[in-house]
Amino acid sequence: MIDFSLEPELIQLRESVWKYAVENIIPIQEKIQLELDAKEEFAWPIWEKFKEFGLLGFPFPEEYGGQGASALATTVAWEALGLAGVDGGMVMSLSAHTILCGVPLMTYGTEEQKRKYLTRLATGEMIGCFALTEPHGGSDSIHLKTIAVKKGDRWILNGSKIFITNAPIGDLFLVLATTDKSLGSAGITAFLVEKNFKGFYVSRKLEKMGNRLSPTGEIVFEDCEVPEENVLGEVNMGFIQVVRTIFGWERSVMLSPSVGSLELVIKGLTAYANQRQAFGKPISYFQAIQKKIVDMKVTLEVARSYLYRVAWHIDRGELPFVEASSFKLFWGDAVVNHIYEAIQILGGYGYMREFKLEKGYRDVRLITIGGGTSEVQRTIIARAILGLSGREIE
Ligand SMILES: Cc1cc2nc3c(=O)[nH]c(=O)nc-3n(C[C@H](O)[C@H](O)[C@H](O)COP(=O)(O)OP(=O)(O)OC[C@H]3O[C@@H](n4cnc5c(N)ncnc54)[C@H](O)[C@@H]3O)c2cc1C
Known part of the structure; x- marks a missing residue:
């Protein structure tokens, strides 16, 4: 049997997110949106409101500070933000943080990684980013020029990534790098890179046509040292993990x-x-x-x-x-x-x-x-x- 109706809890969720946004976000947004759009600046007061409602870790398990929301519940909640009129760029930043960075981490992270990073994404202590696209081309995402080589108990990353949402304000970057060129998409590994890791920096903030409240940037790895415990999931399985999580959600x-x-x-x-x-x-x-x-x-x-x-x-x-x-x-x-x-x-x-x-x-x-x-x-x-x-x- 097919049931096309939404469960009462989801209808209630949509209503409560919409109401919260209309009463708490839109009044702030009305005062700052056009000015921030012109100046291309992030709206921290709106981010604070996302935090207050628990949206920063919405689909994460409750034990890591999330709300344990399903993909459908997240869809309904995010849709309600759009219906309330919440700024497109701010919601894009929220999605890069919660979905692009958070969902693979909650799916493939070790207990230690989830305690260390997922909980801090949920509280807003860290802002998350996802870094796949490179300056030479984003569609051909399996021929990555960013290379990671194992050296003792660390991986050394070299390369750069472009068009990275949240990069100028980011704390945690989920980065895809080639670890075995001969294996193509089965030779890519995902790394959790903190902004303070040696050899990592944001090289520039990019100016955009739209979604201008969401900051976008280019990042560089110059002999960037990543501890081996910061590999997300299995070595060489990074791209497959992205296909299994991000591509569906995104x-x-x-x-x-x-x-x-x-x-x-x-x-x-x-x-x-x-x-x-x-x-x-x-x-x-x-x-x-x-x-x-x-x-x-x-x-x-x-x-x-x-x-x-x-x-x-x-x-x-x-x-x-x-x-x-x-x-x-x-x-x-x-x-x-x-x-x-x-x-x-x-x-x-x-x-x-x-x-x-x-x-x-x-x-x-x-x-x-x-x-x-x-x-x-x-x-x-x-x-x-x-x-x-x-x-x-x-
Ligand atoms: C505002 C913004 C935010 C972004 N945020 C992120 C982010 O957070 N993280 C991240 O990793 N990336 C991010 N991206 C990158 C985005 O995913 C890429 O821009 C996109 O995948 C396209 O890659 P490209 O821009 O290099 O275009 P290219 O790959 O150079 O493509 C150029 C043109 O060629 C076409 N083309 C390429 N290959 C084929 C093919 N096989 N068949 C037919 N046509 C083809 C394309 O459709 C396009 O029209 C962001 C981009 C923007 C603009």
Whole structure:
């Protein structure tokens, strides 16, 4: 039997996260968002509010300071943040911390690593980052130039990583490096690198089009010394661990705030279209306007169902690799197009900063790029459908 309803606890969770965000985050955000967006600065007061509600360790087990939330519960909570209108960049930073850094750590970490690091991510004492992408190319993520060589009881890392979310404010970096070049994706290891480790530094902060409250940077390893107890999981299994955890979460759960955002945008557009007059009647009477809003609503419902399904697969311990890619491909192209059209409905006001749709457009534009481009998702799906074997993509 198929049951499409959300459990009452999840409905309650969505309600409580939404209410908390509307009452505690949005009033602060209203005062600082546009200024911080212009200056490209992180909103610490909003981060404090994430901390206060327990969002920083939301999916972590309770024994490590988390809330023990499932992938579906995290999806519902993150979606509620989007529906409340919480800044896209801040939620991106939250996801890089909690999901990209935290989920592999809670899945593959030793007891000691989880006590040392997961608990501190949950309290906000440390800010987490995930570092896979390199300057020579992010799509080809198995040919990493960052190399790790074992020397006594340490690993020595050399190389660099780019576009790393939270890097300028990060304390803990989950870093992927090649440990056996001859093995390709089966020769990559994950390391937990602290910002104070010798030979590690943030070389620069990058300026971005959108998500500007979320700091992004480039990091460098120059004979960076990492103790052997900071290998996450098994040596040479780092990329496989990423495929089994991050790729699923990143291409579904992490996108849920934008699903909530589209719902919020539709609400705003509906009110606007009924009130704004042209040629003596509300613009909602024009079929051209109706089509745009109806298409958004249909996309929203389809996307939400598919998103919940991918999260449900994750919670069953399955590997919804192709399903997550399919969701990301569908959603990325759709939401960028819908926010473009939302600006159109507002006319000149849509182009003004104070109406925030131009910011929304700059923010969602990332979805077809970050976490694997649309082209890469299409290739992954094609390989699955056509039964092509070999490397993940090429
Ligand atoms: C704001 C932001 C935040 C990010 N945060 C992180 C982070 O925290 N950690 C992290 O590790 N990375 C992060 N990334 C990196 C992101 O995942 C990469 O940008 C992305 O994977 C694409 O890699 P690339 O930019 O090097 O593009 P490239 O790989 O150089 O691709 C260039 C173009 O070629 C296309 N292309 C490449 N290969 C193929 C192929 N096989 N078939 C068809 N087309 C192809 C791509 O689709 C794209 O259009 C972030 C990026 C941004 C912009």
